[in-house]
Amino acid sequence: MRPDPGDATLPASFFARPSDSVARDLLGCSLETRTPAGVVVVRIVEVEAYAGEDDPASHAWRGPTLRTEVMYGEPGRAYVYFTYGMHWCLNLVCEPRGRASAVLVRAGEVLQGEDVARLRRGPKPTRARLASGPANLAAALGVDGEWNDTDTTSSRSRLRVRPGAAVPDADVVVGPRVGISRAVDTPWRFSLSGNPCVSRPRRAGG
DNA sequence: ATTAGGATCTTCT
DNA sequence: GAAGATCCTAATG
Numbered sequence: 001m002r003p004d005p006g007d008a009t010l011p012a013s014f015f016a017r018p019s020d021s022v023a024r025d026l027l028g029c030s031l032e033t034r035t036p037a038g039v040v041v042v043r044i045v046e047v048e049a050y051a052g053e054d055d056p057a058s059h060a061w062r063g064p065t066l067r068t069e070v071m072y073g074e075p076g077r078a079y080v081y082f083t084y085g086m087h088w089c090l091n092l093v094c095e096p097r098g099r100a101s102a103v104l105v106r107a108g109e110v111l112q113g114e115d116v117a118r119l120r121r122g123p124k125p126t127r128a129r130l131a132s133g134p135a136n137l138a139a140a141l142g143v144d145g146e147w148n149d150t151d152t153t154s155s156r157s158r159l160r161v162r163p164g165a166a167v168p169d170a171d172v173v174v175g176p177r178v179g180i181s182r183a184v185d186t187p188w189r190f191s192l193s194g195n196p197c198v199s200r201p202r203r204a205g206g
Numbered sequence: 207a208t209t210a211g212g213a214t215c216t217t218c219t
Numbered sequence: 220g221a222a223g224a225t226c227c228t229a230a231t232g
Contacts, residue, residue: 048224057224067216084225085214091224104224135225179224
């Protein structure tokens with residue numbers, strides 16, 4: 001039997017290159033989690049690239065720590081970190097082992113499992129806000145620190161990244177990263193133009 | 207619509 | 220002791 005295209009995952013080679021290229025190409029791909037509560041699938045609509053010791057905004061800027069060890073590891077693994085004493089955020093590790101970099105997944109559009117996502121997010125968020133913002137996205141998917149270092153490239157993983165239809169450059173908004181205070185001008189934030197699930201479109205006019 | 211403050215972990219000063 | 224790859228709520232124009 002030929003492999004079922006529905007089971008395809010992005011291979012490690014997809015992630016084994018600079019994170020800004022990976023980030024751009026992740027737009028339109030989907031993330032899928034499988035837990036006892038059920039399956040949730042989101043389409044990636046917003047990402048940010050982070051590099052390693054040459055990127056002052058990166059967790060790996062000062063070299064490896066216990067927390068950032070995974071960023072130096074295998075491409076295609078999940079880097080999940082805890083922030084502001086409260087929230088989990090999901091990254092996908094890029095570049096070959098030994099070089100730190102990752103893509104922060106900042107927002108998604110829930111394609112399947114909205115009921116499961118809502119169990120985790122509560123009744124208040126609108127559909128567009130269910131997985132909008134990095135901590136909200138991780139929460140909607142049910143991802144927390146126990147998912148750190150998960151291999152997303154295996155078709156048997158509980159966390160998978162699947163290819164999507166190609167997104168033309170005309171549909172991609174490129175700009176500075178959000179919520180950082182160093183390297184604020186580096187244009188490594190990528191989002192789908194006009195998508196209501198993007199975490200901070202907050203522009204009048206557009 | 208915009209702003210301010212709280213929650214309270216990890217890392218660095 | 221302070222800041223941080225955040226989000227929610229309450230108060231204010």
